[in-house]
Amino acid sequence: MTAASAEEKKTAPTITVEIMGKTHQVPEGLTMLQAMWHAGHELTRGAGCLGGICGACPSKYTTKEETKIKTALACQTQVEDGMSFSLVASYYPNRKVVADFTEIKDPKQEIFRLYPETALCRNCDACTQACPKGIDVRSGVWKAAFGDFKEGAALFLSCVMCSLCVPVCIADIAPNQVGLYMRRAQGIFFDQECGHLSARLEEIDRGKFDSEWKRLLSLPDEAILAEPRV
Numbered sequence: 001m002t003a004a005s006a007e008e009k010k011t012a013p014t015i016t017v018e019i020m021g022k023t024h025q026v027p028e029g030l031t032m033l034q035a036m037w038h039a040g041h042e043l044t045r046g047a048g049c050l051g052g053i054c055g056a057c058p059s060k061y062t063t064k065e066e067t068k069i070k071t072a073l074a075c076q077t078q079v080e081d082g083m084s085f086s087l088v089a090s091y092y093p094n095r096k097v098v099a100d101f102t103e104i105k106d107p108k109q110e111i112f113r114l115y116p117e118t119a120l121c122r123n124c125d126a127c128t129q130a131c132p133k134g135i136d137v138r139s140g141v142w143k144a145a146f147g148d149f150k151e152g153a154a155l156f157l158s159c160v161m162c163s164l165c166v167p168v169c170i171a172d173i174a175p176n177q178v179g180l181y182m183r184r185a186q187g188i189f190f191d192q193e194c195g196h197l198s199a200r201l202e203e204i205d206r207g208k209f210d211s212e213w214k215r216l217l218s219l220p221d222e223a224i225l226a227e228p229r230v
Ligand code: FES
Pocket: 046, 047, 048, 049, 050, 051, 052, 053, 054, 055, 056, 057, 073, 074, 075, 076, 160
């Protein structure tokens, strides 16, 4: 670090936040995750893509103005003065059914066997309010129950499986899992087949790219990065 950048860091405006119950001064403009790192937290779980995609960093927080606990992805949420926050349990238990889709005849009925609680939604909307991706989760669950997989799957497209909707459900539904099931079933049973994708998969099965793949695997990292992009 140069003397100038050290000086800059020393004079950067700081704010006061509470991380897992302990007060810290952190530079303003950081995300929750960056603030945790700045405060010396070693995150062996709870940090992944840092881009709001992997769902590894579900968090809860309050602000100076509002004591109501809110949910967020820690890598996507900037800290503010007076905020109190922590990552939630690194994983919320939620029942994930392993389903063999090749055995399923009627996926819209099967959902009531795999996730029978889907039909018990009481419309409280807590799941929607907990979703850091702004998904209308409650509607998605109702669409699953009524067999509207097309719209339901579309609603859940940006779900990152952070599980923040799970502990708030008073009917013990795991909406994220219901959404994932719907997306898979929609793709397998109802969406139109994509001709280009099928043709490419067939080429892969026939081994058309085997030798090129082997060649790539044999290259060192630098050579792979230097490969022309097609
Ligand atoms: S680290 Fe991947 S969503 Fe936050």
